[in-house]
Amino acid sequence: MKYDFTAIEAKWQKRWLEQSLYKAETGGEKEKFYALIEFPFPSGVGLHVGHARPYTAMDVIARKKRMEGYNVLFPMGYDAFGLPTENYAIKNHIHPRTVTERNVGTFRSQLQALGYSFDWDREVNTTDPSFFKWTQWIFLQMFKRGLAYKAKMPVNWCTSCKCVLANEEVVEGVCERCGSPVVRKERSQWMLGITKYADRLIDDLEGLDYPERVKTQQINWIGRSYGAQVRFGTTLGDDITVFTTRPDTLFGATYMVLSPEHALVQQWMPHLENADEIKAYQALAAAKSDMERTELSKEKTGVCLKGVMGINPVNGKEIPIFISDYVLATYGTGAIMAVPAHDTRDWEFAKKFGLPIVEVIAGGDVEQAAFTDVTTGTLVNSGFLDGMSVAQAKKAIVAWLEEKGIGEAKKNFKLRDWVFSRQRYWGEPIPVVHCEKCGTVALPESELPLLLPDVESYELTDDGESPLASITDWVNTTCPCCGGPARRETDTMPQWAGSSWYYLRYMDPHNDQALASPEALKYWSPVDWYNGGMEHTTLHLLYSRFWHKFLYDLGVVPTKEPYAKRTSHGMILGEGGIKMSKSRGNVINPTDVIREFGADTMRTYIMFIGDFEKPASWASNSVKGCKRFLDKVWSLAESVEDRETQYSKANENMMHKTIRKVSSDIEQLKANTALAQLMTLVNQMGEKGCNRAELKTLLQLLSPFAPHMADELWEQKGFEGICSVSAWPAYDEAKCKDAELTIAVQINGKTKGTVQAPADLEREALAQLVQADERIQKAIARVGTNVVKTIVVPNKLVNLIVK
């Protein structure tokens, strides 16, 4: 019979679905295994090969775990709120819900065409009211505990999306999504207090099975640093509080810098001699976009505040105060003490403005460059700190500051609170109302979900208001508190909201009493293995860890951390290692590959392509190689006619070795070498034959990669049940051993040849066997006469040192 993959794949996909073959049951005897992949945003272009790599990898793992007897939860859903859908809807005058439904339909059928073993009864969609009811519920819990709050502050404003962005969404000063410039705007926004969890988000990483680079990237993003907060007096009476990680250099502080936005600047304005100059500088700084700030980072600028001086608390010296945009309003206190001798930025600024540079740590040449080494120097010109090391001086000065009441030890973070509101239509409505009498009031939980109003138009407004603001029927409501007139919040949540907790919903997706039942949460938590992209390390991964910890504090979830293990896949690039993009025309559509070669070939190739964690480039030629391999398996299977139940002598050793290698390689995400081993096995079977017992094992080992073919051949050959839910084959360690081995022979460390030897030969015997070999003797003679030393690695190698 011909290998008609189109018919076979359709047949089995239908059967798996009808039988709910991969359904996960909450509870039971089996050990649970929760395998998770990042759910896709259902875009209009459909699934691309970038999805297929992580999805196939986790499907292989889920399938193998299932065959090993685990109760596997492997779910899928759609992260369907978001700007691209809304923009498409606006452009084409369709409702975003319609667009979403259509795109989800495409994605679902593409996912099914790839033969993934999802439990389709647990599918979720973030735009489904029964789902976002609970997104809103979690928000309300945060609001009630002061973790969601409204604040007027400078925010990132995307000039094209006409919408605010979280810090995490700004990449190199432009919008992460559309690449348009981002500017700063003063706006009242909903914020989530992620900084309250900063310490725990760092500390709880310990013990998690995450790649080291993911951990360090999160740690760096959160940016915890230890130092001191110090109050400097001024000649106008008000104190300036600064944060510094180098309190040991306090004696070297020769001037101060405030950020242009600092409140004291406004307050002092009437007393300042150069107010016009200062205002001009403030205006200039405010007009700069983030990108411009970055670009202009080389040359320091600033203005001295004339009419006020700071007072260094350690020596009482009066020092000038500047404003400069190299000091950020949003970090620390928005003000610094400048120590030009030991800070590169301060040094540059001091050189430009001719300010004194006072060395307080000996060890460098502070006229040439700032000396920033904290490990070697000794304190000088620093009164009671003189002679101490940096570490000693830090302790001593902090103790001194605390004693005098002018400063204290302090810890700071780069992480900012999460700007959580978006001025767009296609997102979860924020479930609060604004009442003149009662202020901002939470909607009662009984009124959830708060649905989006169905409207004709959700065009953007130019004044930066959400499209919802113009829908007066919906906006005007009554206050749940006093019954008086009130207005609904018109901003919606960002796309990251639904994905911050979706993995919990999979555990119990149809529950209408809670986001998931306590039993289901207890049974399935935590996610055992979560694979996703590196690009989500400081976005989704950080956000969802934060929400999870909040839910843990509420007593909703039973674990501190959502994901026990995290892995990351490399990107799939186009032919020749170039990024796939529409404009280059090198985008590979999985559907085309499936049509031409079949899903099993697509799956096998995407797993064979290379190291899973590294980027890999698509090679159409190599796809053919994988098709050839599956064709070989097909014809090999067809040729098997016997009724053997034992492995043949010729193949036994190879069978056991293959089971061992495939089993462990899958577990380590090394599907490429697992497949290489299977290819080697099939090549050997081509020579030495394949009996029924061997075929059975081969199909089982192949099943995670090419499940359609495995199930089909299994059925055709009359094996019992269904291959993809049969019991994973076992191997015998003893039978993995070779009877005879190839021993490498080196002379003076260089490999000169090989010798066949029985396994487990004694060192002495092996050395003698090697030296008895004629070719080896010749090789020895070429180098010298005497074997002065022999190094033997049993079963591996003999190295002869010849003089």
Place this chain on the structure above:
RNA sequence: GCCGUUGUGGUGGAAUAGGUAGACACCCGUGACUUAAAAUCACGUUCCUUCGGGAGUACCGGUUCGAGUCCGGUCAGCGGCACCA
């Protein structure tokens, strides 16, 4: 600049713990089958070679009987952060 990461044939990539570098594929070449092509099968395929061998895992050096693997330095690519005091 800082943090992380990677450099292996014409290509994708293999090589637990230092122990035969190039598994498994792709491409290419030769042959078989065919009227022919495709497909399939067989053989070859790191480079140099006076056919004895020699060189070789980005580059320079070190440790070792032995280094793709460990250590020091240099160069290049990729990802992240980017005035975080």
